[in-house]
Amino acid sequence: MKRKWKLSHLYLMIVFVILYAPIFYLIYYSFNKADNMHHFTGVTWKWYKEVFQDTRLMIIVLNTLVIALLASVISTIIGVMGALAIRYVKSRYVKNTLLSLNNVLIVSPDVIIGASFLILFTIVGIKLGFSSVLISHIAFCVPIVVIMVLPKLQEMSPTLLDAARDLGASQWDVLSKVILPYITPGIFAGFFMAFTYSLDDFAVTFFVTGNGFSTLSVEIYSRARQGISLTINALSSLLFLFSIVLVIGYYVINLRQNRVNGMGDK
Template identity: 45%
Template sequence: MVNKFESFLTKFYLIIVFIFLYTPIVTLMVFSFNDSKSMANWDGFTFKWYGELLQNDKILSALYYTILIAVLASVISTIIGTITAIGIHNMKKGASKKLLLNTNYLPILNPDIVTGIALMSLFIFLKMNFGFITMLLAHITFCIPYVILSVLPKLKQLPQNTIEAAQDLGATYFYAIKKIIIPQIKPGIFTGFLMAFTMSIDDFVISFFTAGPGVTNLSIEIYSMARRGIKPEINALSTLMFIVVLILLLIVNKKQMVGGKAFEKTK
């Protein structure tokens, strides 16, 4: 009886948590089909905001730069972060390794506004014109630590002296990294890529301080709209983005399940 009551409480608690988390998203999705511009009342079902979204040049331009910068920043930061993680992992335990790890934590723990002002000051000092390049460099900078933290745990799971064993069998150092290490840490690399991509799309503060004329992302565009009132097209865009992310997660989980079953069959 006690176990059943504990099980009920656990399930009830989980349901409450998920309701709390997803109610705002469901509300946003529902009102993306509202015929009224106001979210205070429901005037009927419509798809017109999705049509007007495709005709809103400002939002589409912001979406273009958001996705472009997120893709470039996540790819570049994943490459740099993976190489850095391998280098840190192969270092001997000591003060230097601890110093590098603690230095890597700083951009994550540091408030975004401090990082944004620091990067803005650096670009001003270097006399760089603010725009696409400065925003891209800023996004790469704050994405790299997340990739490193995603890859390092996978490297620690590998058997010790893996590279040395490969070299004893005739492989070069870089061949061992490419053919042995990289394939085994792919889940960590992919997780780091997703983290970097998500952080880049989500960022506002750092983007605000490093953006320039003619270049803006969705967070900055929505912030500027908030002063005049959020347009219903944003609800439509947010709904589409949520559905795309949900589909991607389902595909990734499906592949992991298939891969896990295939691995179990080989045992």
């Protein structure tokens, strides 16, 4: 057992090194005085200052955050309703069909999804830009929310609902005072996952964005093609830090919710 424990930890260490070494390498050179990633000549904040002094880049950051927030909020609302519909639909055939349709967008390659939306928007006549990006992000975030919320619904005991109805609770009371509080951790998980996916998405956004509108992922890709610039390192480092803050925020909220649920059980 002791040998297996050591081997498992060694394996995890190797995996984390492979995953995070390139990121920390990028962050390390974001403080380089030189304008390349070959020789580290000293520490500087120059590249971070350039990021914040770039007005166009700040507008793109704002666009990205607005898209991510709107997409995550709307997809969370739709996803919760979708999860409720899948959970309480009576027909097993309909339930399996809905689950299959929900999982298609998750397993489908992003390139196919992006190309499909591009064709759809072209046929319908929707101008590529803010609206097309927002609709696309909502579409691929909804299945993620459903997947995060559905397990919480499935583990909820039906006796809770029966007890609430026996005490005279209406359908709205059962939903708002029993079901939604119980699945709150799943809702928060779905929201943060949707926000992260929307914030980081490149493939789908690349297809549906238009002239005059861009997101950070597309902008970083465009700048990287023009040549090595440590401004990209600085911007990517800030995005990585923001992602860590999001993850920590999610775990803090989830921990508090678990404590509240634990006190309620007592």
